[in-house]
Amino acid sequence: MLNRREFVRAAAGASIFARIPNLFAARPAKYDLIIKGGRVIDPSVRLDAIRDVAIAGGRIAAVEASIAGDAADTLDARGKLVVPGLLDIHTHTARSAEGPPLVLQDGVTGWIDAGSQGADHIEDTIAVARSSPQQARVLMNIGRRGILPEGDTMDIKNADVEAARDAISKNRDFIAGVKARLSNNVAGENDYEVLRRAQEVASSFGLPVMIHMGQTVSPISKLVDLLKRGDIVTHMFAPPPNSIMDDSGHIVPEVLAARRRGVWFDVGNGQAGHMRWDTIAAIMKAGFWPDTFSTDWNTNAHQTGVIDLPNCMSKLFNYGMTVDQAIAHATVNAARIFPLFNDRGTLNVGAPADVAILELRKGKFEFLDNYKGKITGNQRLFPSATVLGGKRVTHA
Numbered sequence: 001m002l003n004r005r006e007f008v009r010a011a012a013g014a015s016i017f018a019r020i021p022n023l024f025a026a027r028p029a030k031y032d033l034i035i036k037g038g039r040v041i042d043p044s045v046r047l048d049a050i051r052d053v054a055i056a057g058g059r060i061a062a063v064e065a066s067i068a069g070d071a072a073d074t075l076d077a078r079g080k081l082v083v084p085g086l087l088d089i090h091t092h093t094a095r096s097a098e099g100p101p102l103v104l105q106d107g108v109t110g111w112i113d114a115g116s117q118g119a120d121h122i123e124d125t126i127a128v129a130r131s132s133p134q135q136a137r138v139l140m141n142i143g144r145r146g147i148l149p150e151g152d153t154m155d156i157k158n159a160d161v162e163a164a165r166d167a168i169s170k171n172r173d174f175i176a177g178v179k180a181r182l183s184n185n186v187a188g189e190n191d192y193e194v195l196r197r198a199q200e201v202a203s204s205f206g207l208p209v210m211i212h213m214g215q216t217v218s219p220i221s222k223l224v225d226l227l228k229r230g231d232i233v234t235h236m237f238a239p240p241p242n243s244i245m246d247d248s249g250h251i252v253p254e255v256l257a258a259r260r261r262g263v264w265f266d267v268g269n270g271q272a273g274h275m276r277w278d279t280i281a282a283i284m285k286a287g288f289w290p291d292t293f294s295t296d297w298n299t300n301a302h303q304t305g306v307i308d309l310p311n312c313m314s315k316l317f318n319y320g321m322t323v324d325q326a327i328a329h330a331t332v333n334a335a336r337i338f339p340l341f342n343d344r345g346t347l348n349v350g351a352p353a354d355v356a357i358l359e360l361r362k363g364k365f366e367f368l369d370n371y372k373g374k375i376t377g378n379q380r381l382f383p384s385a386t387v388l389g390g391k392r393v394t395h396a
């Protein structure tokens, strides 16, 4: 039996122990992460203001002027832009396993590999997409052997409808469409027939076709007539021959008609033959603006004029595009194109918490087209940090 003093001491001790979990053990924080004080630009809800963004359970929990409440992690975003995770719809990220983590550091939380492989080796790119930390899908090259130095479909036998159908039916979950590369050094005189076959395959699965335009044998007017609602034209700023603008400075009527029926137009920066400043200036001036940016990214991006998606976005600041518009093109617009991105491209409360933190630096910046042309701009976006599924991405 305990005497009274012993009892009191024991009881006090017990009560102290009982309180320890409350005092010291990890009481779950209200939020997993708060991104503090950044300029939040979310075109999906027309927001451009200084805000805190709170994240819980991998989703956006609150976007408010000042969010109190404790958080397991805090990211100081003062002086920076806080935008929905960037979506890049034309990349070659799936060419190697190092691709996905590299573009994640650029703020890219969703990517599409645009035709690196065809039916014969589509499993290689699907494996990279499947193990990618961020959302990823592939477009299958209609040329069954994928990208070839001698031209994917210079031999028309490579555009094999049966092989393509077979590969898609086996991989419906990861093939998001069909890519048709149509330049004269890729498809030669076969461009129209290659696209016709790509469309035959894609349509039978209800999937989009993405065409790589520019320097084709056939006129663009003839090619875009084969495109249906939801299809994508990449390399839209490709200079003549067969640019989307005719010699008298007008957008080709069939191109205007394609946009009216719901065909998307994408930048596809790339390295060679896809963009030249004078063509960009003329097309932008004509008011035919892109729906989306894309990089046409490869692992060598830092040695080319691509660098990263924020850099490619910054190029159009020099042709009248505002920062908010640029963010829209790389987020909410891209989210509309592929069902995979349905709930992305937004910081709306409840959305998966994919966030890009960017720096908008002022100064003198040099930008490159695909023809060694240089222009100097006075602002450029730089990637600063990425949050994927509510978790801060740690840079390697």
Ligand SMILES: [Zn+2]
Binding pocket: 090, 091, 092, 114, 296
């Ligand atoms: Zn490409």
